[in-house]
Amino acid sequence: MSEFRGYVGKSLEFLKTNKIGVGDSVKILADLTYLGIIMPRYEHSDDKHLVLKLKSGYNIGLEIEKIEKIEKIEKIEKISSPEKSIDKKESLEKNPTLPKILLLSTGGTIASKVDYRTGAVTPVLTAEELNSSVPELAKMANVDAEVLFSEYSENIMPEHWIKIAEKLKEYSNSNYSGIIIAHGTDTMHYTSSFLSFALAGFPIPIALVGSQRSSDRASSDAALNLIGAIKFLVNCKTNGVYIVMHKDENDETVACHMGTRVRKSHTSKRGAFQTIGDNPAFIIVNDQIHRNMKGDFFKVKEFWPRINLNTKVALVKYHPGYDSNLLGKIIEMNYGGIIFEGTGLGHIGKTMYDNVKKANEKGIFLGMTSQCIDGRVRMTVYESGRDLLNLGIIPLENMIPEVALVKAMWALGNSKTLEDVKQLMLLNIASEISE
Amino acid sequence: MSEFRGYVGKSLEFLKTNKIGVGDSVKILADLTYLGIIMPRYEHSDDKHLVLKLKSGYNIGLEIEKIEKIEKIEKIEKISSPEKSIDKKESLEKNPTLPKILLLSTGGTIASKVDYRTGAVTPVLTAEELNSSVPELAKMANVDAEVLFSEYSENIMPEHWIKIAEKLKEYSNSNYSGIIIAHGTDTMHYTSSFLSFALAGFPIPIALVGSQRSSDRASSDAALNLIGAIKFLVNCKTNGVYIVMHKDENDETVACHMGTRVRKSHTSKRGAFQTIGDNPAFIIVNDQIHRNMKGDFFKVKEFWPRINLNTKVALVKYHPGYDSNLLGKIIEMNYGGIIFEGTGLGHIGKTMYDNVKKANEKGIFLGMTSQCIDGRVRMTVYESGRDLLNLGIIPLENMIPEVALVKAMWALGNSKTLEDVKQLMLLNIASEISE
Numbered sequence: 001m002s003e004f005r006g007y008v009g010k011s012l013e014f015l016k017t018n019k020i021g022v023g024d025s026v027k028i029l030a031d032l033t034y035l036g037i038i039m040p041r042y043e044h045s046d047d048k049h050l051v052l053k054l055k056s057g058y059n060i061g062l063e064i065e066k067i068e069k070i071e072k073i074e075k076i077e078k079i080s081s082p083e084k085s086i087d088k089k090e091s092l093e094k095n096p097t098l099p100k101i102l103l104l105s106t107g108g109t110i111a112s113k114v115d116y117r118t119g120a121v122t123p124v125l126t127a128e129e130l131n132s133s134v135p136e137l138a139k140m141a142n143v144d145a146e147v148l149f150s151e152y153s154e155n156i157m158p159e160h161w162i163k164i165a166e167k168l169k170e171y172s173n174s175n176y177s178g179i180i181i182a183h184g185t186d187t188m189h190y191t192s193s194f195l196s197f198a199l200a201g202f203p204i205p206i207a208l209v210g211s212q213r214s215s216d217r218a219s220s221d222a223a224l225n226l227i228g229a230i231k232f233l234v235n236c237k238t239n240g241v242y243i244v245m246h247k248d249e250n251d252e253t254v255a256c257h258m259g260t261r262v263r264k265s266h267t268s269k270r271g272a273f274q275t276i277g278d279n280p281a282f283i284i285v286n287d288q289i290h291r292n293m294k295g296d297f298f299k300v301k302e303f304w305p306r307i308n309l310n311t312k313v314a315l316v317k318y319h320p321g322y323d324s325n326l327l328g329k330i331i332e333m334n335y336g337g338i339i340f341e342g343t344g345l346g347h348i349g350k351t352m353y354d355n356v357k358k359a360n361e362k363g364i365f366l367g368m369t370s371q372c373i374d375g376r377v378r379m380t381v382y383e384s385g386r387d388l389l390n391l392g393i394i395p396l397e398n399m400i401p402e403v404a405l406v407k408a409m410w411a412l413g414n415s416k417t418l419e420d421v422k423q424l425m426l427l428n429i430a431s432e433i434s435e
Numbered sequence: 436m437s438e439f440r441g442y443v444g445k446s447l448e449f450l451k452t453n454k455i456g457v458g459d460s461v462k463i464l465a466d467l468t469y470l471g472i473i474m475p476r477y478e479h480s481d482d483k484h485l486v487l488k489l490k491s492g493y494n495i496g497l498e499i500e501k502i503e504k505i506e507k508i509e510k511i512e513k514i515s516s517p518e519k520s521i522d523k524k525e526s527l528e529k530n531p532t533l534p535k536i537l538l539l540s541t542g543g544t545i546a547s548k549v550d551y552r553t554g555a556v557t558p559v560l561t562a563e564e565l566n567s568s569v570p571e572l573a574k575m576a577n578v579d580a581e582v583l584f585s586e587y588s589e590n591i592m593p594e595h596w597i598k599i600a601e602k603l604k605e606y607s608n609s610n611y612s613g614i615i616i617a618h619g620t621d622t623m624h625y626t627s628s629f630l631s632f633a634l635a636g637f638p639i640p641i642a643l644v645g646s647q648r649s650s651d652r653a654s655s656d657a658a659l660n661l662i663g664a665i666k667f668l669v670n671c672k673t674n675g676v677y678i679v680m681h682k683d684e685n686d687e688t689v690a691c692h693m694g695t696r697v698r699k700s701h702t703s704k705r706g707a708f709q710t711i712g713d714n715p716a717f718i719i720v721n722d723q724i725h726r727n728m729k730g731d732f733f734k735v736k737e738f739w740p741r742i743n744l745n746t747k748v749a750l751v752k753y754h755p756g757y758d759s760n761l762l763g764k765i766i767e768m769n770y771g772g773i774i775f776e777g778t779g780l781g782h783i784g785k786t787m788y789d790n791v792k793k794a795n796e797k798g799i800f801l802g803m804t805s806q807c808i809d810g811r812v813r814m815t816v817y818e819s820g821r822d823l824l825n826l827g828i829i830p831l832e833n834m835i836p837e838v839a840l841v842k843a844m845w846a847l848g849n850s851k852t853l854e855d856v857k858q859l860m861l862l863n864i865a866s867e868i869s870e
Contacts, residue, residue: 152782152817152818152819153778153779154753154777154778154779154782154783154784154819155784155785155819156755156784157755157756157784157786158755158756160755161755185779186778186779186782187754187755187778190754190755191755263807263808264778264779264806264807265807265808265809266807266808266809266810267779267780267781267805267807267809267810267811267812267813268780268810268811268813269810272807272810274808311756311758312758313756314758314761315752315754317750317752317776318589319622319625319750319837319840320591320592320593320595320596320622320625320626321592321593321746321748321844323746323747323749323768325768326749326764326765326768329761329764329768330761333758333760333761333764341752342589343588343589343621343622343699344588344589344620344621344699344702345702345703346702347587347589347621348589349589349590349591349592350590351592370702371699372698372699372700372701372702372707373698373700373701373709373808374700374701374702375701375702375703375704375707376702376703377702378702378703382587383587384587384589384590402754405754409756
């Protein structure tokens with residue numbers, strides 16, 4: 001590797017002047033004092049920044065103009081020198097005393113690189129590359145990696161959920177301590193919900209891990225999230241389906257959210273995911289794992305795979321001016337279920353009643369959730385709620401609308417009668433309903 | 436009034452034993468020590484609780500079994516004795532030195548009573564009754580009250596928004612210091628959004644006020660919210676459309692949220708509303724008003740009423756398994772606009788592209804928001820985003836989906852061409868787009 005790989009123009013000049021090369025440990029005085037290793041840059045990077053890998057494993061970009069002083073220092077405790085991170089064999093060398101982890105890759109930013117010609121992010125990393133790009137992983141576990149497919153999560157469809165679930169089912173009797181699913185963050189909580197229902201009671205803990213910034217980028221959260229996930233899977237002593245991501249902007253705290261109680265709450269922040277109405281199930285600070293979750297994630301004790309679904313479920317977010325005829329179209333299109341995202345405690349306007357009645361008479365499952373971010377629907381308090389109960393709408397407690405949607409698809413796919421669907425929907429299977 | 440009005444069974448016995456009657460000031464030792472006035476109860480109340488009005492004006496219910504000691508004390512500083520609160524004349528007496536406030540009632544819990552036979556809440560209070568039920572108001576301002584209609588907010592339709600806006604327009608040149616709109620909480624943020632656009636630049640501050648518990652109920656938040664709103668309107672020295680409600684469970688803090696940056700975030704808590712991605716514009720703690728809002732709420736300086744709308748706008752919340760044919764139906768139904776609630780930075784799956792293209796070719800306005808609760812859409816980062824930009828979707832910055840929906844209805848109602856709609860949608864009119 002060139003001593004200045006990827007550095008051009010001003011940044012190249014800056015490094016040369018200061019006799020610093022890629023891979024050197026340095027101390028940099030800018031707005032703060034930074035200790036870290038100079039990382040290589042990629043084709044078509046700008047020439048205004050250095051990329052520094054901090055001891056935490058976290059990469060940052062530093063503007064050259066703001067650097068007051070840079071000096072080479074004795075090697076700091078090495079996380080991964082850039083040279084080694086490219087050497088697959090070493091980082092993937094097996095150590096028989098370490099626990100075994102399976103890493104399944106489905107795509108998403110965590111498995112992406114920035115295309116420096118366009119500035120855009122494209123999915124290119126295989127699971128092997130992902131594994132080897134974070135060599136810390138190999139020190140913590142023997143990681144087997146496998147690519148299932150490579151899709152951004154906005155293109156993950158229910159068919160993909162099925163593929164992931166079928167693959168996981170193959171490993172239900174394996175000697176893996178845990179399974180990581182690298183996944184795009186956009187629809188990660190939909191996938192985690194499906195897996196929670198389809199693989200209820202799955203004996204090995206599952207962690208869906210993503211990143212908000214691609215793994216070759218300064219400020220990527222990929223490494224920390226993967227490291228956090230392995231720490232969690234190896235030490236959590238429980239099962240369940242979790243989303244493991246930065247808790248907030250702090251680089252030392254990773255949160256494990258229950259896969260049925262979580263939402264992507266911010267478009268771009270690294271701490272994008274939030275457990276709704278509660279603390280995350282587990283919080284990992286450095287090597288400490290704090291458990292907040294009471295009881296087990298799965299409310300069924302035996303592994304009970306039911307990997308079917310029926311996608312004919314509509315999510316109807318009610319709002320003033322919602323045209324009831326649109327609900328009429330959904331009924332005509334032979335949907336099997338409708339999840340209402342009602343207002344407040346679970347309400348929709350009177351203008352909807354006629355079509356709700358029609359849907360009920362047609363045997364469509366009708367469930368009510370709330371578009372309030374948090375809280376429980378309660379349909380006995382107001383006239384409207386009681387009217388809707390009489391029209392056959394089932395209040396779904398504090399189930400998150402997206403989770404209720406996925407659960408209804410799953411319940412319809414695994415039931416023979418409407419009564420079965422109703423029963424499954426109200427049965428707390430994977431902590432989707434909380435106290 | 437009977438000395439024990441409404442108390443029956445155990446609670447009546449308890450009061451008699453302790454020689455305490457309705458209207459007495461008492462000190463109660465339970466989990467905490469409470470000072471307050473014994474309030475009457477209503478027909479068919481249970482017999483397990485006393486209702487106590489605290490000095491703050493806030494009513495609480497105390498379980499008799501948990502009361503260790505109750506004793507009559509000298510009258511504490513009186514907020515409103517139950518007798519006086521029934522005497523309309525006194526509480527509505529005008530004091531010419533006080534500022535003038537207009538209270539328009541549209542219904543909702545704030546204008547409701549519990550029906551103690553069924554336990555349900557029904558809208559019965561007129562604005563006059565509402566005003567007189569909180570006699571503190573008359574000490575702070577001369578409040579004129581008017582009933583516009585009496586609807587729970589799930590039944591508030593765009594026609595009602597128009598009525599409210601037309602009524603407000605009549606008062607744009609009045610000598611009111613501020614205008615309160617008593618409104619159900621469920622769809623309050625939709626109404627506040629419409630008023631923000633339709634009455635851009637309205638010279639007098641407008642506060643939408645609701646309550647999560649009806650005003651005759653122990654633990655009602657109606658009085659505090661109304662009192663907070665009057666303090667705000669009289670002292671805020673600005674204009675704009677705000678939602679004024681409890682900030683959290685603390686009974687001394689009221690928050691004023693910008694009407695275009697707020698959501699009902701909890702189904703039942705009193706502090707149900709949250710400004711998205713920022714602190715509330717104003718916070719009222721006792722008599723102090725803290726301003727967080729930078730700049731003005733309205734980005735237009737002149738009052739520019741445009742009270743039209745076109746409700747043919749659909750809100751499409753994308754999710755894995757969303758059937759693109761449903762989008763096809765929306766196109767067939769001659770909608771003029773579609774607001775996508777995409778995933779992450781503003782994405783929808785590839786399966787939607789054909790119909791998005793069709794919608795664009797038909798001249799339908801297509802706007803993108805995010806189903807993440809917070810953050811900005813940014814459609815240049817990923818392939819999918821750039822594809823969608825090419826298909827004619829307009830990224831709507833960090834506009835809240837519900838606000839974008841209402842704004843699109845309004846923009847379509849006040850534009851002649853699609854270009855005008857696009858221009859209005861991207862123009863920051865009432866702080867709907869923030870930095």
